[in-house]
Amino acid sequence: MIDELIYSAVAGYGLTSDEIEIEVPKHEGLGDLSTPVAMALAKKLKKAPRQIATELITHFDGVSAFKKVEVAGPGFINFWLNDDFLYSELKRLYDENKGYLRKNQGKGKRVQVEFVSANPTGPLHLGHGRGAALGNALSNLLQAAGYAVEREFYVNDAGKQIFNLGLSVYARYQSILGNDMEFPDDGYRGEYITELAEDIINKEGRTFLNSTFESVKDFFIDYSYKKMLNEIKEDLSAFGVNFDSWQSERELFQLQVVEQTIADLKSRDSLKEDAGALWFKASDFGDEKDRVIIKSDGQYTYFASDISYHHQKLKRGFQELINIWGADHHGYIPRMKAVIKAMGYAPDMLNVLLVQMVSLLRGGKPVSMSKRAGEFVTLKEVVNEIGSDIAKFIFLTRRADSHLSFDLEVVKKSSAENPVFYVQYAYARINSIFNKALQNGWQLQSFGNVNLSLLKLPEELRIIKKLLFYPLLFISAVRLREPHRITFYLQELCGLFHPYYNSVRVLVEEQQLASARLFLCSCIKLVIEECTNILGVSVPEERM
RNA sequence: GCCCCCUUAGCUCAGUAGGAUAGAGCACAGGAUUCCUAAUCCUGGUGCCAGAGGUUCGAAUCCUCUAGGGGGCACCA
Incomplete structure (x- = not known):
């Protein structure tokens, strides 16, 4: 992968890959990829960013993936990729599919999304x-x-x-x-x-x-x-x-989970009695005031079962709890975090996303x-x-x-x-090209010795890069827990495909070229499928 | 009164672990189909990034204050 090449070059400076930003520059004149890492290092090393960048780029001498590496602006390092590298990466994308597109950031970490x-x-x-x-x-x-x-x-x-x-x-x-x-x-x-x-x-x-x-x-x-x-x-x-599971609140009472949680909090000295009610000492854990668990009339509050629900989640062994709440519940977050803390867990195990x-x-x-x-x-x-x-x-x-x-x-x-149609239409068009190709006697095996270097048009190279950079986008969408980034990427990708479709014919007379273009279409299709699967949106196989 | 979120082009919204000249779609106007689907494409321009300060090499992005919009401040759920 491209990012790994950059990571390894900067490795000597004691940065983890998480700290190294790789971005796609806003303007094409600024290269295919870019990193501001030299500027980030400037403070640490107490050196001018451009000087650091100039040193860094010597690491890229002779790396065949790069056509050109340049220091620009206040200290950006801009990379231009070799076409041959793009072609071989595109082949990998096709062969490895999800293995290429996805990054294993979770490493099996157990996350519950409620x-x-x-x-x-x-x-x-x-x-x-x-x-x-x-x-x-x-x-x-x-x-x-x-x-x-x-x-x-x-x-x-x-x-x-x-x-x-x-x-x-x-x-x-x-x-x-x-x-x-x-x-x-x-x-x-x-x-x-x-x-x-x-x-x-x-x-x-x-x-x-x-x-x-x-x-x-x-x-x-x-x-x-x-x-x-x-x-x-x-x-x-x-x-x-x-959903994988439907947790009943009633069941928490019936199985005495609520009592157990209260007992647990009591043993941690996180409860107090006042005015006939039982309180959780939330203010000891960052909330603005204490919260009632059992009212003076003996009734449990909603908070009581919520506490035990989250306690139970933690005991079930999840390493991260993501709750998606309506924004009107935002005032509830500090007290839930307080509970997590009181139970001896790190409060940032709970990640509340407000909608x-x-x-x-x-x-x-x-x-x-x-x-x-x-x-x-x-x-x-x-x-x-x-x-x-x-x-x-x-x-x-x-x-x-x-x-x-x-x-x-x-x-x-x-x-x-309805931008979704735009995406679905692109997908349907690709399918349609393939149907036509099959009718014309074209066979899938033709990809065996496909010659991608025939994809020389600027539009084609642009699309290839867009596809190859998907993993960068994926990583940040995962890190930020923001699926909408996938949606925007998808629109951008289709925004490259449609004009291409309009101006360039895939099924041309010349077999080799047609094959190469079909290959490209295949890769676009793979990525559209990957994105729409994540979004939970369907794509049409046939005519729309 | 206190707290949280939002404010980016006429509209709907991206862009915030600080980075280069702030983007897209829609709307509006004109144009493209002998050819793999015109739900498509091409050509047109628009910004006091709500405002004011601050932090620094650099701010739409971080901090403070102000204004406007939404939401929350229960022994409700």
Whole structure:
């Protein structure tokens, strides 16, 4: 690999490869690759950066990969690659495929990615979809980088929200059957509550008409949340997002995990009693104040089971915990980190990625999304309307931590607003070239002695470099835990392919040249597949 | 009041382990199809990187303050 050549040259200066930045310069006149490492070393060595750079480049004398190595600007080292080197690397890319494209940064490290984890008190909304798309892509990305990834959905099937759900359905049930009762203030009001109530009427009739909620609550609660959870599973599955495990909150109580965690914290002297409640001394571990675990009425807070959930995650042996949360939970991070610290683990084992709000427009007008009021756009509706590929791609063309707004009408109507088509179309075109080639009697074995040095056009060399530099991009996407970088790369790659397709014919008369170009197309196809697999977006085999 | 995030072209957004002349798509205008898919391509220009200070060889990127937008500050979940 190219980066390794550079690493080895600088090795004598006591830098690890992590500290050596390699970048693709913004302008072509500045070389194919570049490193500012001499400038980084300047402080350390107390020497002028250009002087260091001038020394460094002597290491590249006679390295056949480089056509030219130059010191430029304040001390950049710019590299121009030999065409022959590009061709042989491209062959390696084709032969080794994923082995070439991926870098094993994880080395088997066990990472859990917990995402979505929506309360099963209603359907998934669009914001959940963003979390789902991100969690899914991030998991794929880390997996590709050699991490042992487990995807988990935490099911809040205990506590007050579930209770409210059951109560809401109960109230609706009663009122549909003519028993007028006041609807609970903090109840859920969506249409789906009525559907649940009607469901129960269809199955059980008027059985519960004169029962108090207390006497039938288990039935109403369990029926309702299980049904909602099922719908959530179906919606996610339709969205193309799957989990390895679903951790039930209830189970944590039943298996006494919560008690054990509290006992553990007690033994570490991290708890205190005050005003009849049990507190976690979060302020000892960097949080701004202490937090209640058991209320003075004896009830556990939500925080209690969350603590034990994370405790259990750590005990399960994960070396890194990634939580994808809505940005409205950001205030929760310090206390969770405090818990990790209190339990004797490094707080940076917990990595919380915040996903900002999604605001949805329809024809320029905002669509409101309040769950309680029952007016929200569900993930399902959006997926039905625009498809999961478009939805995912839009979510993944933004940084997680930036507010996102998109307009359903715009996204639907104007295909140009859907960059995913641009990518899919490139893929379909490549397939189409191959179909045509096969019809013409061309055979795959032709790659055996393909002569890549026929790929001399500037467009071709540009594409080859783009392909070969994918691993650099991959590394930084993994390091930063930012799948959206893959999305942008993909658009750039296709942005090179389409013009090429338009101006250069692949299946030319001259067999050797056609073969070389087909080879190039094959490599583009491999990389598109790799990227879209990570993003969780489909690519069409055939005509679009 | 305190805390977190955001502010980059008309719009939607990239670019931040400090690096060279800050990018893309859309929108707008004109053009391209005897030929592997026109959901494509080509040609047009746009920036007080919200503002002001600071740190240094170098700042959209780091620090401080200000303004605007969003979110959070429960013995709720």
